[in-house]
Amino acid sequence: MQSHDFVIRFAGDGGQGVVTSADAFARTAAQVGYHVQTFSTFPSQILGGPTMSQVRISTNPVLSPGDQVDILVAFNEDAYKFHSPDLRKGGVIIYNAEQFQLPTGGSSFGIKVDEMAKTTGNARASNMVVIGAVAVLIEMPLDYIEAYVKARFTRGRAEDAGIIESNIKAIRLGAEAGKGSGFHVGELAPPNPPKHKQIMITGNAAVALGAAAAGLEFYAGYPISPATTVLVWMENNLIGKGKFVYQVSSEIEAIGALIGAGFSGKKAMTATAGPGLSLMSEGLGLAWMAEIPCVVVDVQRGGPATGLPTKTEQSDLLACMHPAHGDVKLPVIAPGSVEECFYAGAMALNWAERYQGPVIVISEFQIAERTQNIPRPDLGKLAIENRRTYSPNGNGQQDGFKRYSDWFGGEEMLPMPVPGGPGAYVANGSEHDEIGDTTHLPQHHVRLTERRFAKVKLLSDGAFEAEHTDAPALIMPWGSGKGSGYEAYLQLRKQGIDVGWAYTMFLNPLPEKLLALLRSKDLIIVPELNYQGQWSGLLRWQNVRAESITQFTGLPFKTGELTQRLAARLSQRREAKVHA
Amino acid sequence: MQSHDFVIRFAGDGGQGVVTSADAFARTAAQVGYHVQTFSTFPSQILGGPTMSQVRISTNPVLSPGDQVDILVAFNEDAYKFHSPDLRKGGVIIYNAEQFQLPTGGSSFGIKVDEMAKTTGNARASNMVVIGAVAVLIEMPLDYIEAYVKARFTRGRAEDAGIIESNIKAIRLGAEAGKGSGFHVGELAPPNPPKHKQIMITGNAAVALGAAAAGLEFYAGYPISPATTVLVWMENNLIGKGKFVYQVSSEIEAIGALIGAGFSGKKAMTATAGPGLSLMSEGLGLAWMAEIPCVVVDVQRGGPATGLPTKTEQSDLLACMHPAHGDVKLPVIAPGSVEECFYAGAMALNWAERYQGPVIVISEFQIAERTQNIPRPDLGKLAIENRRTYSPNGNGQQDGFKRYSDWFGGEEMLPMPVPGGPGAYVANGSEHDEIGDTTHLPQHHVRLTERRFAKVKLLSDGAFEAEHTDAPALIMPWGSGKGSGYEAYLQLRKQGIDVGWAYTMFLNPLPEKLLALLRSKDLIIVPELNYQGQWSGLLRWQNVRAESITQFTGLPFKTGELTQRLAARLSQRREAKVHA
Amino acid sequence: MSARNEEYDFKWCPGCGDFGVRRALEWALEAYDAKHEQKHSMNVVVAGIGCSGNMVHLLEGEQPFGLHGIHGRTLPLAFGVKMARPELNTVVVAGDGDFLSIGGEHIAPQAARNLDIACVIMDNGVYGLTKGQSSPTTKFGVKTSSTPHGKIESEVFPLKLYMSLGVSFIASHYSSKPKELAKLIGQAMEHRGFAIVHVQSPCTTYNDNYDQLKGDPKKGIAPLVWDIPADHDPSSHQAAEDILNRPGIPIGIIYKGDAPSLEDRQNEIRSKVKARTPEQLLETYAL
Amino acid sequence: MSARNEEYDFKWCPGCGDFGVRRALEWALEAYDAKHEQKHSMNVVVAGIGCSGNMVHLLEGEQPFGLHGIHGRTLPLAFGVKMARPELNTVVVAGDGDFLSIGGEHIAPQAARNLDIACVIMDNGVYGLTKGQSSPTTKFGVKTSSTPHGKIESEVFPLKLYMSLGVSFIASHYSSKPKELAKLIGQAMEHRGFAIVHVQSPCTTYNDNYDQLKGDPKKGIAPLVWDIPADHDPSSHQAAEDILNRPGIPIGIIYKGDAPSLEDRQNEIRSKVKARTPEQLLETYAL
Ligand SMILES: Cc1ncc(C[n+]2csc(CCOP(=O)(O)OP(=O)(O)O)c2C)c(N)n1
Ligand SMILES: Cc1ncc(C[n+]2csc(CCOP(=O)(O)OP(=O)(O)O)c2C)c(N)n1
Ligand code: SF4
Ligand code: SF4
Ligand SMILES: [Mg+2]
Ligand SMILES: [Mg+2]
Numbered sequence A, B: 001m002q003s004h005d006f007v008i009r010f011a012g013d014g015g016q017g018v019v020t021s022a023d024a025f026a027r028t029a030a031q032v033g034y035h036v037q038t039f040s041t042f043p044s045q046i047l048g049g050p051t052m053s054q055v056r057i058s059t060n061p062v063l064s065p066g067d068q069v070d071i072l073v074a075f076n077e078d079a080y081k082f083h084s085p086d087l088r089k090g091g092v093i094i095y096n097a098e099q100f101q102l103p104t105g106g107s108s109f110g111i112k113v114d115e116m117a118k119t120t121g122n123a124r125a126s127n128m129v130v131i132g133a134v135a136v137l138i139e140m141p142l143d144y145i146e147a148y149v150k151a152r153f154t155r156g157r158a159e160d161a162g163i164i165e166s167n168i169k170a171i172r173l174g175a176e177a178g179k180g181s182g183f184h185v186g187e188l189a190p191p192n193p194p195k196h197k198q199i200m201i202t203g204n205a206a207v208a209l210g211a212a213a214a215g216l217e218f219y220a221g222y223p224i225s226p227a228t229t230v231l232v233w234m235e236n237n238l239i240g241k242g243k244f245v246y247q248v249s250s251e252i253e254a255i256g257a258l259i260g261a262g263f264s265g266k267k268a269m270t271a272t273a274g275p276g277l278s279l280m281s282e283g284l285g286l287a288w289m290a291e292i293p294c295v296v297v298d299v300q301r302g303g304p305a306t307g308l309p310t311k312t313e314q315s316d317l318l319a320c321m322h323p324a325h326g327d328v329k330l331p332v333i334a335p336g337s338v339e340e341c342f343y344a345g346a347m348a349l350n351w352a353e354r355y356q357g358p359v360i361v362i363s364e365f366q367i368a369e370r371t372q373n374i375p376r377p378d379l380g381k382l383a384i385e386n387r388r389t390y391s392p393n394g395n396g397q398q399d400g401f402k403r404y405s406d407w408f409g410g411e412e413m414l415p416m417p418v419p420g421g422p423g424a425y426v427a428n429g430s431e432h433d434e435i436g437d438t439t440h441l442p443q444h445h446v447r448l449t450e451r452r453f454a455k456v457k458l459l460s461d462g463a464f465e466a467e468h469t470d471a472p473a474l475i476m477p478w479g480s481g482k483g484s485g486y487e488a489y490l491q492l493r494k495q496g497i498d499v500g501w502a503y504t505m506f507l508n509p510l511p512e513k514l515l516a517l518l519r520s521k522d523l524i525i526v527p528e529l530n531y532q533g534q535w536s537g538l539l540r541w542q543n544v545r546a547e548s549i550t551q552f553t554g555l556p557f558k559t560g561e562l563t564q565r566l567a568a569r570l571s572q573r574r575e576a577k578v579h580a
Numbered sequence C, D: 001m002s003a004r005n006e007e008y009d010f011k012w013c014p015g016c017g018d019f020g021v022r023r024a025l026e027w028a029l030e031a032y033d034a035k036h037e038q039k040h041s042m043n044v045v046v047a048g049i050g051c052s053g054n055m056v057h058l059l060e061g062e063q064p065f066g067l068h069g070i071h072g073r074t075l076p077l078a079f080g081v082k083m084a085r086p087e088l089n090t091v092v093v094a095g096d097g098d099f100l101s102i103g104g105e106h107i108a109p110q111a112a113r114n115l116d117i118a119c120v121i122m123d124n125g126v127y128g129l130t131k132g133q134s135s136p137t138t139k140f141g142v143k144t145s146s147t148p149h150g151k152i153e154s155e156v157f158p159l160k161l162y163m164s165l166g167v168s169f170i171a172s173h174y175s176s177k178p179k180e181l182a183k184l185i186g187q188a189m190e191h192r193g194f195a196i197v198h199v200q201s202p203c204t205t206y207n208d209n210y211d212q213l214k215g216d217p218k219k220g221i222a223p224l225v226w227d228i229p230a231d232h233d234p235s236s237h238q239a240a241e242d243i244l245n246r247p248g249i250p251i252g253i254i255y256k257g258d259a260p261s262l263e264d265r266q267n268e269i270r271s272k273v274k275a276r277t278p279e280q281l282l283e284t285y286a287l
Helices: A018-031 A077-086 A113-119 A123-137 A142-153 A160-181 A203-213 A228-237 A251-263 A274-279 A281-290 A317-321 A338-355 A442-459 A481-494 A512-519 A534-541 A559-579 B018-031 B077-086 B113-119 B123-137 B142-153 B160-181 B203-213 B228-237 B251-263 B274-279 B281-290 B317-321 B338-355 B442-459 B481-494 B512-519 B534-541 B559-579 C018-036 C052-058 C074-084 C096-102 C104-113 C158-165 C178-190 C210-214 C237-245 C262-272 C278-283 D018-036 D052-058 D074-084 D096-102 D104-113 D158-165 D178-190 D210-214 D237-245 D262-272 D278-283
Strands: A005-013 A035-041 A050-058 A069-074 A087-096 A108-111 A198-202 A218-221 A244-247 A268-272 A294-300 A358-364 A371-375 A426-428 A465-467 A473-475 A500-503 A506-508 A523-528 A546-550 B005-013 B035-041 B050-058 B069-074 B087-096 B108-111 B198-202 B218-221 B244-247 B268-272 B294-300 B358-364 B371-375 B426-428 B465-467 B473-475 B500-503 B506-508 B523-528 B546-550 C043-047 C065-068 C089-095 C118-123 C169-174 C195-200 C225-227 C249-256 D043-047 D065-068 D089-095 D118-123 D169-174 D195-200 D225-227 D249-256
Touching: A005 A018, A005 A077, A018 A035, A018 A050, A018 A123, A018 A142, A018 A198, A018 A371, A050 A077, A069 A077, A069 A123, A077 A087, A087 A123, A108 A123, A108 A160, A113 A123, A113 A160, A123 A142, A123 A160, A142 A160, A198 A203, A198 A338, A203 A228, A203 A268, A203 A294, A203 A338, A203 A358, A203 C278, A218 A228, A218 A251, A218 C074, A228 A244, A244 C074, A251 A268, A251 A274, A251 A281, A251 A294, A251 C065, A251 C074, A251 C104, A268 A274, A274 A281, A274 A294, A274 A317, A274 B281, A281 A358, A281 A426, A281 B274, A294 A338, A317 A358, A317 A506, A317 A534, A338 A358, A338 A371, A338 A442, A473 A481, A473 A559, A481 A500, A481 A523, A481 A559, A500 A512, A523 A534, A523 A559, A534 A546, A534 B534, A546 A559, B005 B018, B005 B077, B018 B035, B018 B050, B018 B123, B018 B142, B018 B198, B018 B371, B050 B077, B069 B077, B069 B123, B077 B087, B087 B123, B087 B160, B108 B123, B108 B160, B113 B123, B113 B160, B123 B142, B123 B160, B142 B160, B198 B203, B198 B338, B203 B228, B203 B268, B203 B294, B203 B338, B203 B358, B203 D278, B218 B228, B218 B251, B218 D074, B228 B244, B244 D074, B251 B268, B251 B274, B251 B281, B251 B294, B251 D065, B251 D074, B251 D104, B268 B274, B274 B281, B274 B294, B274 B317, B281 B358, B281 B426, B294 B338, B317 B358, B317 B506, B317 B534, B338 B358, B338 B371, B338 B442, B473 B481, B473 B559, B481 B500, B481 B523, B481 B559, B500 B512, B523 B534, B523 B559, B534 B546, B546 B559, C018 C043, C018 C052, C018 C089, C018 C118, C018 C178, C043 C052, C043 C074, C052 C065, C052 C089, C065 C074, C074 C089, C074 C104, C074 C118, C074 C262, C089 C096, C089 C178, C096 C104, C096 C118, C096 C158, C104 C158, C104 D104, C118 C178, C158 C169, C158 C195, C158 C237, C158 C249, C158 D158, C169 C178, C178 C195, C178 C249, C237 C249, D018 D043, D018 D052, D018 D089, D018 D118, D018 D178, D043 D052, D043 D074, D052 D065, D052 D089, D074 D089, D074 D104, D074 D118, D074 D262, D089 D096, D089 D178, D096 D104, D096 D118, D096 D158, D104 D158, D118 D178, D158 D169, D158 D195, D158 D237, D158 D249, D169 D178, D178 D195, D178 D249, D237 D249
Parallel strands: A005 A069, A069 A087, A087 A108, A218 A244, A218 A268, A268 A294, A294 A358, A426 C065, A473 A500, A473 A523, A523 A546, B005 B069, B069 B087, B087 B108, B218 B244, B218 B268, B268 B294, B294 B358, B426 D065, B473 B500, B473 B523, B523 B546, C043 C065, C043 C089, C089 C118, C118 C195, C169 C195, C225 C249, D043 D065, D043 D089, D089 D118, D118 D195, D169 D195, D225 D249
Antiparallel strands: A005 A050, A035 A050, A035 A371, A198 A371, A465 A500, B005 B050, B035 B050, B035 B371, B198 B371, B465 B500, C169 C249, D169 D249
């Protein structure tokens, strides 16, 4: 029987080729039409340290990193010890026999990876040895890998041919070793390539690209894991006339710069993680108060304070939605997949211009660093919203237009004056009157507080998913919980459990219809990676009967475990009903 | 018939003696045994600008500023125009006839205040002229004022007698003018002096004094309205051996300094307002994560960002409880009166030491600046909690004690090592192991996240008020809403409405029994001065059926209006029940 | 009461130095508009929080765009404005507390970048708006409400600080001669790079030092301010240092360097690196 | 792997300059203990966030108390520690990014106060822990992951900066001579006031400049570092300035002033002002 889904985990010390092997394997598979997703964990040190990178490969779209490991490639003994418990029954371990030895008879075999690579004349081809061995264990044709190697190393240089040849040699040597081991893990079904064009990309690059596609013009950022790659992306790509990118001196400077740029008419963004978000607190309050469009991407890591920089967690939600003192509630978009990262990046810029204020994209370590093949976005069809800039009759003079006049609803915001154009006003962080002058009169504070909250409603037409909504209880994860949550939902349905599904990446404001749906249900279960159950709490705040299933290990949900916990919770509920 | 309650409002331009008149009148009344409370509003400018200060004087403890004005003293025409609408029917306006004229025949009369003062030979006695006039209108004996003047100006200087004499002359001149006006506002019942000793103090001074009494040793702050007076108090009073007070360069430095001092074994505090609180976001997360005792007083003003520096609002609650990214929920104490300010200051220090972490006191402009006579705290009876410092056997050597070892409940925290003593560890803002070294292993993050939340429960034995708890609905204000909320509650009871009362200044953690009570009710109505209904939202989060009555004008609740809104809400509820 | 808005509820105290600075700034903006034939709306005034920052609401006549944010953050905001729209004439107005204490961190980075903006700093040696606490420029030993026993921290010498941080245009003046001050502010605006005009602007309520600044022969007070001699060469580092090492407060341009501005540096990169369209960027991820 | 804790999951890269600095700091702390006959637990090490800050977990032997907080805030924390407990020997360890970029605002205030702590700054000209972005000390024009077209911001010269801010003890060294460095750090600890030992501590992974620092005759590279002559008078401002105006990196004590420390200034007030008990304070509010 053919199998449609495998998880291959590469583990060892940073610098042993763990990540490059996983990456090469993932690209090999993606190029011939499989769906892949990678998941990696790193130590916080720079060189070396225990590292793992796993690839899930499937004939169907991949939703989560995968629970159990089919093949573990252990580059050293520590990796073997740490990761072998995750190997499924019937799985196989390939280990680096130059580093350690395992007794024969188990489900493992050793290869002298580097030695073999050297015999090809290219010591750097060792990851191909490994991949060759992996391939035969799941009956993946070697052609696939050779095609990848050819594509990868054809760079128009003289040495290309030699490199390709040695890599192919390495693949074959690895394959022979695999064959010789006598192990067999399964037979990979042939790929089922999607009709649409694809790209292969990480979550962070997707956010950056989405923003660029939506017209990003200004980026100011400060390095911080796991958001640094967005800054680096921008430094390399946000160039040209009218564009600006800069590494500033702190996150406080970053948010200030965004506000200056947004005020001046530009689409502006930064990306950071929790500690940077906390530092932006006062600035975000200012952007809300003065009504300045700008976008902050928070790529969540674990814990409060410096926390767990290289682990995944969803504990910044409260801080993103309510970042500052005073009555502030920011629009928040939480992508749940690499693909959604692209659209979140684009939509956040649209939202910022549409409601004239700051918007948060709340992403997460595990999505940010994940490489995945996704449908190639059609930029021609991407809806791009630009600012309604005030320009009444072109005479450019002061003409009595009032930036902060009454606005209590309607289909769009009043236009916004922009420096150089008419309608000069003061964008003010103190409470203000219509032209932005400071005032302490109650009527202005009442009127503008209501305006600031009313205009957020312009954003409540977001898309959402809902299935089997006649069930009394719905599962509603957010962000990274989407993938494993949906897999768990499907498994529960298979088990005949009457449960529905709801999901959106638009957490604030919630799509109106979705909120009505949620309120109509007896129970909304929210799987989330934090202690407090932040999203279910915020749903209860909004009169939704929500409860969380939490995990706060710094690791993603495993679908199997989550399914069990959901099933237990749902059966509890059924029992409670019976006894009531 | 005698009256037990009067509101006298002094209004004019800053510098015309508005505040000093109110203050003198309040002290006069308090000294003979009345209960008083002042409430003032200022412009944000430094000199001059429309200012008002009102005194409520009563034979019973005063709970709120008072809704309607019995006597308005208008120092200029603007003040007259702005404030006369608040005059109750039968109330009287005394105006400064040197500044403007009103037609006779209304309910006003003019006095040439400064001219009269000059005839006493003491131009600075004009506020006594005013007070004399006010006194006769409510039949307050002039002795009272003369006693105040004698007490106030007896300072052991040669000129004392002269000053006293001229002031007494001024009182009499004012009184004559009052008498001559023919107006009469009411007859003030004689005071009913409390048996206990009293002090007369503002909310901010009370917080400061409470903290000092509980052993405060370290204060670092940055000026900001309306918290600056706490800094100034400390600069003047937190001196002596082992004590330290400093105006630092920013709120970011302030919170950092507190953490350093708290780590080193000292009781440390700062006071700030919303913008400073937002800047402390990252630092507060660190204090939570590294488990460092310290206290931050947030004296709320209005609005997000720079907002409304001289107005009152209760919109920082979310920011106080959840100030930072990651799973953080800080203990919060919200004094609802000047008296509670004293105990909040003391209790916050106790809490910080008891649970070993940061504690927030959330105060508010209107309480901070209010002067009130309150029972004199008995320092001998004040419970002071000191740190459980680790000191096992006095050899002072490393001995394997683990600061961050498992602790999941119990009656008190494990002791805390302090520099110079044994048990050296690293207080760490990254997730850590038992001795504070950084770790990313899931078990430590799980264990310490649970510890950080579990130890907050050590604080859930706070006091609370509850009356008529068999009613189906309770009124539960917080902070400044206490006074007008309780007055409204009493009025509703008088009207025969079946409603109960619940109140605590301990918002997080809520006293356990109170939380159970709240959860058992159909409806908890929360009057609060913010837009989002922050406290009712946080109560719904905790599965309490709570709803808010909000106001966000920058002004305090008026008891009458609040009573009406509560009654309307409660009758709605009754109707809904009938139709259900 | 603001000229543009009767309801505006902040007023400077009588005699506040900021009145003079306002007049100077108005003149400088007008002159800049005329010289560059630009609309007044091409000016953006970024204001700090303090009595001084209220300037942005108190300007008379036609209004420029304004950004009145949060305490200490004028420079990050102005950085955003200027690099988003280099064609805007971007002016910072702030006090000594705002600019040198809580906002002190932002000076060095802008100096290192040579951001092309002009800053007008109103130094009154005190926190005015919060009613008289000590500021970085409050002198050592001085009693204020927050230093009741005398300040125990050395004062900052702002001009020396700017010099050492590499600010490329440094001028010093005081609020009593708005015409001269206007000229200096104008030169700061013209300067292509980071320009600071540091103005002694007395706080008549909490730190009235008019007499000290201007001197008062009747009271026997020698003036603190002195005019920088006409032959001073502001392009010389050494000459500037020498000026700063003399006692008192020099009036005029102390230093004016000619490093390329951040925008110039940015343009150099732009001219070398080929920009890619979103579609081209997308293509780099094609499978 | 830390000596105290096998589970600790951060390691410096092979050859990282911070190893040498660690050794020096260990020796300096030991010597300080011995000289002052104090327990090791009287030392508090306040660490920044960066490869350098991990120092606090990697010290071998008996452990001092440590405070490892958030990025850029070593000085506020150390200020709190020191003024809470002046008897503690308080040492800051931080990197160039932590201390000079995000934390840059905190240097001037401590210099103005002359807070009695010793700072050991590990300057590698790069952000190590976040994998190679530019830092304030990265040279102009250098390409890093965040400046792919070359850095366009002037670099900061930390020693000059410290000097201009009035830091009262300034020393410079590099990581390859831990014995000498230990001596300097010891002197910084002894100094009664704000002391900074700025150490060139190469990042072998992102900015390996060992060759440049020490020089390599074989490769024809002249050394950057040079020893400050024995006759240099560190109490002289002018002499210190002269040293800093010479090219390369001076090794040794550049400046050592003798202003009273913040604690001294504080004690002076304490001796003059009578403290009141809470009961006495309460009495001032009596009715
Ligand atoms: C974060 C924050 N902290 C404190 C304040 C309070 N505050 C307002 S203005 C000011 C100081 C003003 O001093 P300065 O900048 O010298 O201006 P001046 O009023 O003297 O012109 C302070 C501390 C604030 N608004 N925000
Ligand atoms: C508020 C905040 N912003 C950013 C970071 C990410 N971060 C950690 S270390 C570091 C820079 C480290 O550079 P440096 O101080 O030079 O230390 P090095 O690693 O080079 O020793 C940064 C930006 C953080 N932890 N917190
Ligand atoms: S307080 Fe001082 S700075 Fe502020 S307006 Fe008055 S005089 Fe000017
Ligand atoms: S990255 Fe650089 S600074 Fe960090 S440990 Fe490695 S060599 Fe040292
Ligand atoms: Mg000032
Ligand atoms: Mg560094």
